[in-house]
Amino acid sequence: MRTTNTQAARRPNRGTALQWIVGVILTVGGILVVLPFVWMIFSAFKTEAEVMQIPPTLFPETFTMDNLRNLFENMNFMVYLRNTLIVVLFSFVGLFLNAMAGFGFAKYRFKGQNKLFLLVLATMMIPGQVTMIPVYLILNYSHLTNTMIGIVLPGLVGAFGIFLFRQFMSTIPDELLEATRLDGASEWRTFLQIILPISKSILAVQGILTFIAGWNSFLWPLIVANDEKLYTLSVGLSLLKGQYAGNYALQMAGSAFMVIPIIIIFVFFQRHIIENYSISGMK
Structure with a gap:
């Protein structure tokens, strides 16, 4: 009886540990996927020198709107x-x-x-x-x-x-x-x-x-x-x-301007998709 109870107690612990491991792996994978997009968006507000800086920085040290202004004006x-x-x-x-x-x-x-x-x-x-x-x-x-x-x-x-x-x-x-x-x-x-x-x-x-x-x-x-x-x-x-193949800051600004609306639209519509599928499942 004690052996059976011990085995039954270990099964939930193994399941919980497996869930934690899968969660950590998915979290790390999600960060690795999102990180280039985040760096691209922040690079749109950096100077050209900061974009080319080694090691690279995530957040802009000198925030500037010159890249976006250059896109629309010139x-x-x-x-x-x-x-x-x-x-x-x-x-x-x-x-x-x-x-x-x-x-x-x-x-x-x-x-x-x-x-x-x-x-x-x-x-x-x-x-x-x-x-x-x-x-x-x-x-x-x-x-x-x-x-x-x-x-x-x-x-x-x-x-x-x-x-x-x-x-x-x-x-x-x-x-x-x-x-x-x-x-x-x-x-x-x-x-x-x-x-x-x-x-x-x-x-x-x-x-x-x-x-x-x-x-x-x-x-x-x-x-x-x-x-x-x-x-x-x-x-x-x-x-x-x-x-402007050599102007990476300007290219980052143009790429970010293309990507951000798609992300916003997807997040907005995704909420409605999940809600409707949940209602359909309840029915």
């Missing part, structure tokens, strides 16, 4: 920021269109529905690099190259977004939609006031992906736009690295 980053925000705005318009298409495939029955959906899915197997030349030729024929419309139009909707919305909205009970229709609600009102609030979790996920794709848009704007006034932040950052 490097046209305000123009790049405006163009990037336009791309992001239209990307969210595309997110709304993807939600509408997913709702149509999930809750409406029409001739050729499954074949059309399979055709949409088939486009996911075609790499984007393959379609760039045909899309560019179509836009060039339509006189939309070197325009903001030509930059945002090809990425307005996507098969992956339609697929995610369709799969999620297929789980919404049809009885709920029938009840709203019996109450006299139109299809448009049903979609806005019933479907979208229920789909908050998938909207949060797609919102993160949409913002990241729009904020980091690089290759397509570089191909379509010949005028520097239409360049996005990613294109401007690549120009910065080419023209």
Whole structure:
């Protein structure tokens, strides 16, 4: 009896020790992953001499805003920021269109529905690099190259977004939609006031992906736009690295300016994703 009790007492202790070991390893790994980003952000407020200092410092000894001021006053980053925000705005318009298409495939029955959906899915197997030349030729024929419309139009909707919305909205009970229709609600009102609030979790996920794709848009704007006034932040950052390859403080400022909004958006939407998954689990 004593041996059995001793073994039973040791098992929780071993489990607790294992949890502590795993926790310490994950904490150290998380610090090692986050440390370069933290150093990059603080380096944006350092002088060039301090960035090149050996051994490096984490916090700036001389806090300066000259790097960020130089980006917006001399490097046209305000123009790049405006163009990037336009791309992001239209990307969210595309997110709304993807939600509408997913709702149509999930809750409406029409001739050729499954074949059309399979055709949409088939486009996911075609790499984007393959379609760039045909899309560019179509836009060039339509006189939309070197325009903001030509930059945002090809990425307005996507098969992956339609697929995610369709799969999620297929789980919404049809009885709920029938009840709203019996109450006299139109299809448009049903979609806005019933479907979208229920789909908050998938909207949060797609919102993160949409913002990241729009904020980091690089290759397509570089191909379509010949005028520097239409360049996005990613294109401007690549120009910065080419023209000021030796100015690391300026590059850190540009990189930090690109990364910080993505982190903020992800943290904000992550809270909503966790809340919605918790509610779904309780149900």
